[in-house]
Amino acid sequence: xxxxxxxxxxxxxxxxxxxxxxxxxxxxxxxxxxxxxxxxxxxxxxxxxxxxxxxxxxxxxxxxxxxxxxxxxxxxxxxxxxxxxxxxxxxxxxxxxxxxxxxxxxxxxxxxxxxxxxxxxxxxxxxxxxxxxxxxxxxxxxxxxxxxxxxxxxxxxxxxxxxxxxxxxxxxxxxxxxxxxxxxxxxxxxxxxxxxxxxxxxxxxxxxxxxxxxxxxxxxxxxxxxxxxxxxxxxxxxxxxxxxxxxxxxxxxxxxxxxxxxxxxxxxxxxxxxxxxxxxxxxxxxxxxxxxxxxxxxxxxxxxxxxxxxxxxxxxxxxxxxxxx
Amino acid sequence: xxxxxxxxxxxxxxxxxxxxxxxxxxxxxxxxxxxxxxxxxxxxxxxxxxxxxxxxxxxxxxxxxxxxxxxxxxxxxxxxxxxxxxxxxxxxxxxxxxxxxxxxxxxxxxxxxxxxxxxxxxxxxxxxxxxxxxxxxxxxxxxxxxxxxxxxxxxxxxxxxxxxxxxxxxxxxxxxxxxxxxxxxxxxxxxxxxxxxxxxxxxxxxxxxxxxxxxxxxxxxxxxxxxxxxxxxxxxxxxxxxxxxxxxxxxxxxxxxxxxxxxxxxx
Numbered sequence: 001x002x003x004x005x006x007x008x009x010x011x012x013x014x015x016x017x018x019x020x021x022x023x024x025x026x027x028x029x030x031x032x033x034x035x036x037x038x039x040x041x042x043x044x045x046x047x048x049x050x051x052x053x054x055x056x057x058x059x060x061x062x063x064x065x066x067x068x069x070x071x072x073x074x075x076x077x078x079x080x081x082x083x084x085x086x087x088x089x090x091x092x093x094x095x096x097x098x099x100x101x102x103x104x105x106x107x108x109x110x111x112x113x114x115x116x117x118x119x120x121x122x123x124x125x126x127x128x129x130x131x132x133x134x135x136x137x138x139x140x141x142x143x144x145x146x147x148x149x150x151x152x153x154x155x156x157x158x159x160x161x162x163x164x165x166x167x168x169x170x171x172x173x174x175x176x177x178x179x180x181x182x183x184x185x186x187x188x189x190x191x192x193x194x195x196x197x198x199x200x201x202x203x204x205x206x207x208x209x210x211x212x213x214x215x216x217x218x219x220x221x222x223x224x225x226x227x228x229x230x231x232x233x234x235x236x237x238x239x240x241x242x243x244x245x246x247x248x249x250x251x252x253x254x255x256x257x258x259x260x261x262x263x264x265x266x267x268x269x270x271x272x273x274x275x276x277x278x279x280x281x282x283x284x285x286x287x288x289x290x291x292x293x294x295x296x297x298x299x300x301x302x303x304x305x306x307x308x309x310x311x312x313x314x315x316x317x318x319x320x321x322x323x324x325x
Numbered sequence: 326x327x328x329x330x331x332x333x334x335x336x337x338x339x340x341x342x343x344x345x346x347x348x349x350x351x352x353x354x355x356x357x358x359x360x361x362x363x364x365x366x367x368x369x370x371x372x373x374x375x376x377x378x379x380x381x382x383x384x385x386x387x388x389x390x391x392x393x394x395x396x397x398x399x400x401x402x403x404x405x406x407x408x409x410x411x412x413x414x415x416x417x418x419x420x421x422x423x424x425x426x427x428x429x430x431x432x433x434x435x436x437x438x439x440x441x442x443x444x445x446x447x448x449x450x451x452x453x454x455x456x457x458x459x460x461x462x463x464x465x466x467x468x469x470x471x472x473x474x475x476x477x478x479x480x481x482x483x484x485x486x487x488x489x490x491x492x493x494x495x496x497x498x499x500x501x502x503x504x505x506x507x508x509x510x511x512x513x514x515x516x517x518x519x520x521x522x523x524x525x526x527x528x529x530x531x532x533x534x535x536x537x538x539x540x541x542x543x544x545x546x547x548x549x550x551x552x553x554x555x556x557x558x559x560x561x562x563x564x565x566x567x568x569x570x571x572x573x574x575x576x577x578x579x580x581x582x583x584x585x586x587x588x589x590x591x592x
Contacts, residue, residue, distance in 0.1 A: 096352075107423070
């Protein structure tokens with residue numbers, strides 16, 4: 001055991017599938033006892049990174065240490081100290097929830113009696129006691145995700161990997177998973193979670209790493225990243241495309257920020273700081289200038305826009321008709 | 326960890342995984358009925374429907390000739406369940422969970438082999454009872470009969486490893502179920518299970534005599550004291566060494582390949 005304070009350390013990880021690079025120099029440091037969120041769209045390399053760190057996948061180059069051990073040289077020691085849950089690490093669908101938890105306890109080398117007692121505790125803790133003896137294959141998405149999470153906690157992991165833990169869950173189940181993660185962190189577990197949702201990273205993570213094309217392109221606390229991503233946006237649609245330049249100039253004067261214009265749908269948008277004041281001022285000024293407005297909205301930045309700002313291209317990598325006014 | 330410690334955990338983990346596979350069977354009762362109805366059907370259909378029109382070299386009842394063949398044939402068809410079970414595991418996310426645990430890498434495979442061998446013991450016991458009911462018997466004493474059973478299970482172990490390899494090579498449980506039958510059927514037809522090789526055309530008889538299934542069937546007939554033993558070929562006259570040699574050779578080939586294939590999964 002070394003005395004490093006980082007629970008997860010990745011340096012220059014590279015992984016190529018055939019000729020497609022999945023990771024292209026991936027660096028990450030997660031201090032012990034903290035929650036790190038890997039935020040990025042599908043195909044960014046988040047899952048590949050987690051699979052490598054959880055010893056499921058070999059990598060081509062770089063260095064990875066988890067819980068103080070080199071992942072390539074001592075995978076067995078790493079496995080003894082980690083938990084893995086999420087969209088891919090599943091449970092046995094034929095066995096019941098209880099049988100699953102006992103099985104994973106036995107495979108973590110708990111004595112049979114201890115494994116059974118631990119299974120009971122976890123079933124209780126995750127509200128699965130009522131369905132404990134039914135086949136896991138018949139569980140709803142939320143129940144299954146809870147069982148999956150419970151299965152990764154049979155022995156308290158030093159480092160817990162959560163791969164998109166709430167993808168596809170309804171808000172209530174999602175909150176349940178979040179609560180469980182928070183209580184684990186309170187007990188000192190380090191968590192590395194991947195997500196496509198800004199809100200999830202925001203809710204759980206101390207620090208967020210934004211992943212794009214196989215590397216970390218931005219890193220910081222949620223507040224730091226939001227400052228870079230921008231704030232809320234005002235968007236409005238004018239009736240006559242000919243009035244777009246006039247409208248854009250007015251909006252730019254009021255919000256004091258660059259305005260994006262999409263002539264195709266006669267829409268313009270801009271970041272705003274004081275949402276309600278900006279909305280009221282803009283509407284009044286447009287009315288005074290006799291610009292007919294068809295629709296107006298205030299909204300939070302989407303992940304698409306966050307990506308656009310942090311990476312210079314959007315999630316889908318399509319060219320958009322965004323023109324600075 | 327020391328080598329002895331690793332080995333101890335490998336055995337313990339394999340045993341836990343075998344328990345998992347056996348619980349699967351218990352949780353799907355329809356599968357149990359299928360397992361046990363198939364061999365019983367083999368005995369009844371082949372024993373009574375085909376039996377009336379079949380000749381046995383020398384003398385003796387066809388059913389007595391047939392039963393050791395049905396024992397072995399049942400072992401062969403068990404390969405399908407092994408292959409699709411492994412393919413199902415390899416296809417599901419649960420294999421990632423296993424791979425992320427500090428358990429022996431080999432346990433998924435050895436657990437499968439152990440569970441399937443346990444099932445084979447139960448199938449064989451069912452068949453022996455059925456056989457006794459339709460007039461089959463062992464004539465050389467219990468000791469030799471148990472050796473025969475041991476040889477049949479040794480063949481099943483070899484077939485299990487072939488099934489595991491197959492399940493890992495074709496990791497789609499539906500495909501596996503479909504390809505096992507066309508592989509298994511000619512293997513039983515081109516053997517001494519239904520017809521003595523001496524009664525076949527020469528070239529066909531030679532293939533049938535050297536068939537690994539035939540070796541075990543012939544050895545079992547000899548040990549049980551059932552009719553239809555002997556023949557012109559070296560293989561037919563030396564069934565015992567072949568009944569040991571073939572399965573050992575098949576295990577020596579299939580097991581390392583299966584382990585290698587499993588390690589290479591999802592890299």
